[in-house]
Amino acid sequence: MRADVSLADGRAAGRPDTVRAGGRTLLIVGAAVAAIAAVGYLAALATHPMNVMLKGFDLQVYLGGARQALHHSHSLYTWDFEHHPGIQFTYTPFAALAFAAGLALPFKALMTVVTVVSLFSLVATIWIAFRQLGWERTSRLGATLLLSGLLLWTEPVQRALYLGQVELALMALVVWDLCQPDRRRWKGAATGIAAGIKLVPLLFIAYLLLTRRFRQAAVAAGTFVVTVIIGFIVFPNASVTWWLDGNFFQAGRTGFVGGEQNQSLRGIMTRLIGSVNGTVAPWLLVAIVVGLAGLAAAVILDRRGYTFAGLMVAALTALLVSPISWDHHWVWIAPGLALIVDAAVRAGRAGAGGLRAAWYALAAAVLIVFAAWPEFWSKTAGLLQGGLINYAPAASFPSGDNPRYPEYHWHGLELIAGNLELLAGLGLFLVVLAVAFHLFRSNSARVAPRS
16 A cells, blocks of 8 residues: 555455554553553542542433423423523434433433443444454454553543543444445434434535435435434424524524634634624634535545545544534544554555654644643642643633633633644644545546546
8 A cells, every 4th residue: 555545444446455563462552551541540430529530410411401301391492401501401302302211210320321331432433443444353452452541531532421421422323333334224324313313413414425325325314304203293392492493503502602612613713703693604604615625535535445534534524613512522533543543554564654653643642632631730620521621711601602701812822722622623634635635636647638
């Protein structure tokens, strides 16, 4: 494989080249790193109060919203959790029905289940990533254990665990679904269900259409429509509010759009411009341009045989253009990091030592940026939920808009730290655009007729 196209998993003509990297040595190192990470995490759980490690704040909101939907569905989207105006139920009526199942368990038991499922989802996603990238079983297991151990201690993963979020499970569901062989009849159904819970995965349906997987796109879209119909049947009043009254389009329902933890293009533009409403028009323009560029890059990679890379570019694009991409949404760095490591290994196999070093340096930079750094600048900070973005001051439970919010007054390093995850995402986006453009130009050069 040529070094200049070592970003992804294989050729259009067939399966990816098999990777045997490290073998048993990688397996031993990976197992050791995973064990150290797990023991450290268990020790932190044992020595800290539950509300510091696994508070489950978002899980409580899910359950509160489900309870509200069951008993007062007409006010589901005007209900405030514990009278916090910026904390409301922000998912679909179908999601409220799904979350209602959690009411059958005591909260601590449910939080344990959600944590275990989330950790399994993290490992499963990385395993699937290396499988799609063509890694031999022993190398795949070693690499999966290694990255799982490292990624456990990243800020998005820790925030997802701390909040009791569904993000890791939804990520695993989408990756598992879209990495099924195209011949599978129900490929796309799980993505439709994920979109029925949280709307951002709808972008994957556009990705399926543009990569000419029309049957899979139809299955995903059809499944999504079924979730909407179920919502109307079970919670008709809430469904009218959400879908017909356009509540789903109101990003501010989640609180302050410019809040520090919103690491999306709209988030950074709101903070820089200094206004929520004044950002809408320029953000829409930028989001359209970025969305089209990202989908174009994903299609180019897919058509050149780099199918998993194309999927990851679609996921990155969704994170950038979504009006709200909380810090825990960036758990997608997990399969993305697997892609970068694969690129480094393949560059080494091609004899491109400099390129291999560059890919490994990029992987290290991603880990550093997204690491769950202890908040050494705060005397009262928790152990694991910190990250470099938290260096910048932020409003507490903000909602609406207020010129006094600290996010509007960042300066110096605060501007970098407070937007760091989004800036890292933009950096990765530029990398994949450059690779996709190179592939497009190279292919054009090969097929261009001679003058």
